Amino acid sequence: MKKLLQWCLVVLVVSGLPNLVYAQGAGPDEMVKSVTNDVLGIVRSDEAIKAGDTVKVIALVDQKVLPHFDFNHMTALAVGRDWRSATPEQQKRLVEAFRTLLVRTYSNSLTQYRDQTIDFKPLRADPADVVVKVQTSVRQSGAQPIAIDYSLEKTDQGWKVFDVVVSGVSLVTNYRGSFGDEIRVGGIDGLIKSLDTKNKSLAAK
Amino acid sequence: MIEAFVPFVRDARCLIVAAAAMLVAGCATTSPEDPFEGYNRAMFKVNEKIDDAVLKPLAQGYAKVTPRPVRNSVSNAFANVAEPWVGLNNLLQGKPADSISDVMRFLVNSTFGIAGLFDVATEAGLPKHDEDFGQTLAVWGVGDGPYVVLPFFGARTLRDAVVLPLDATLDDAWRLTPRIATRNALSVVQITNERAAALGLERTLEEGTLDKYRFVRDFYLQQRRYKVHDGNPPALEDDFYDGGDDAHSRLSQ
Numbered sequence: 001m002k003k004l005l006q007w008c009l010v011v012l013v014v015s016g017l018p019n020l021v022y023a024q025g026a027g028p029d030e031m032v033k034s035v036t037n038d039v040l041g042i043v044r045s046d047e048a049i050k051a052g053d054t055v056k057v058i059a060l061v062d063q064k065v066l067p068h069f070d071f072n073h074m075t076a077l078a079v080g081r082d083w084r085s086a087t088p089e090q091q092k093r094l095v096e097a098f099r100t101l102l103v104r105t106y107s108n109s110l111t112q113y114r115d116q117t118i119d120f121k122p123l124r125a126d127p128a129d130v131v132v133k134v135q136t137s138v139r140q141s142g143a144q145p146i147a148i149d150y151s152l153e154k155t156d157q158g159w160k161v162f163d164v165v166v167s168g169v170s171l172v173t174n175y176r177g178s179f180g181d182e183i184r185v186g187g188i189d190g191l192i193k194s195l196d197t198k199n200k201s202l203a204a205k
Numbered sequence: 206m207i208e209a210f211v212p213f214v215r216d217a218r219c220l221i222v223a224a225a226a227m228l229v230a231g232c233a234t235t236s237p238e239d240p241f242e243g244y245n246r247a248m249f250k251v252n253e254k255i256d257d258a259v260l261k262p263l264a265q266g267y268a269k270v271t272p273r274p275v276r277n278s279v280s281n282a283f284a285n286v287a288e289p290w291v292g293l294n295n296l297l298q299g300k301p302a303d304s305i306s307d308v309m310r311f312l313v314n315s316t317f318g319i320a321g322l323f324d325v326a327t328e329a330g331l332p333k334h335d336e337d338f339g340q341t342l343a344v345w346g347v348g349d350g351p352y353v354v355l356p357f358f359g360a361r362t363l364r365d366a367v368v369l370p371l372d373a374t375l376d377d378a379w380r381l382t383p384r385i386a387t388r389n390a391l392s393v394v395q396i397t398n399e400r401a402a403a404l405g406l407e408r409t410l411e412e413g414t415l416d417k418y419r420f421v422r423d424f425y426l427q428q429r430r431y432k433v434h435d436g437n438p439p440a441l442e443d444d445f446y447d448g449g450d451d452a453h454s455r456l457s458q
Contacts, residue, residue: 168431
């Protein structure tokens, strides 16, 4: 149960991560920091969000966080090697479905955020690097700090997050197992269908 | 972990059924780290039922009547009692500096932190470590063994499951008290408090995954590995980039 608990916390905090109203050209670490502080600041002071207002929190994530994520890259990572056997159309639908699932889930966990302290570690990267890892650590009293690392890639549109690793576990590749199961049973279309069904059942709530 | 459930865990019939289920499930398996998947999935469901019926409602009620700082202090106090055991494990793993830091934490929090209610040691620059005897055995070279879902306790590697009685007792040394009433009361508080801290998690799991069981298992095993290596596990090859024949053989499974 302790592990689950930590995972929960993690998920909460992760969602608070990158919001980005950030100018291009900013370093990846500054970007993560400013987005995180910005979003958590809003969550802290917004009573509706703290009370679990799903619509409001999704709007916040949509506006501040999502622009900094590369969902194409994330979905490819989550699907793994089967990604390359998917048609462009299938890939597009996978990205859409996975994005909807992640946004909804993690927006909800953001409403659980309370006043944990986040430390940003100095960036260890070469200026020429196109893929970097920004390391943060969530401090909580009476428990080991939780490491949350963001992998970012330099794109034409600036730095984009493509993976979030919590206590050594990638929240993206952790989907690979169950996605693989779905693909073995029903192919890529089977996976798309399962994701769509899941999203629809959530939207109906 | 909770004495209230000991009769359930100790029920010999229960264990025999579980063992039989493990054997049967062992025949039809796909995943090397989870040979008992059939049994594990069944037990996962049982644990969820226990949670729905008992733990979650209890934790929700508790969370309603206790302010967050109180719940934090309860966590702190239980974590503090575990500190000597954490320190001993760090020593057994050949990390004397961490071990001394754990002992310091115990001394600082037990005194300045008022019997561990406040985690002043973290503020003073002595971070909490997360160690147990399962991790010590792993450092000594004992492998994970198969993944198992235990009644009530949930996800474990077989190695950690075997030493669980030792870990659970020494992590919470108050269990050694001969006063059964005290022990039971403390157990209930501890479990309720822990569960209260994780309220909301079940919703995230329910909504965010296609297969809860699989997600929890993969998450647990990866995180366990990360902890055994104190946050620096050796890199695994990323199979995203190596397709070819291997991909076909995997698809045809």
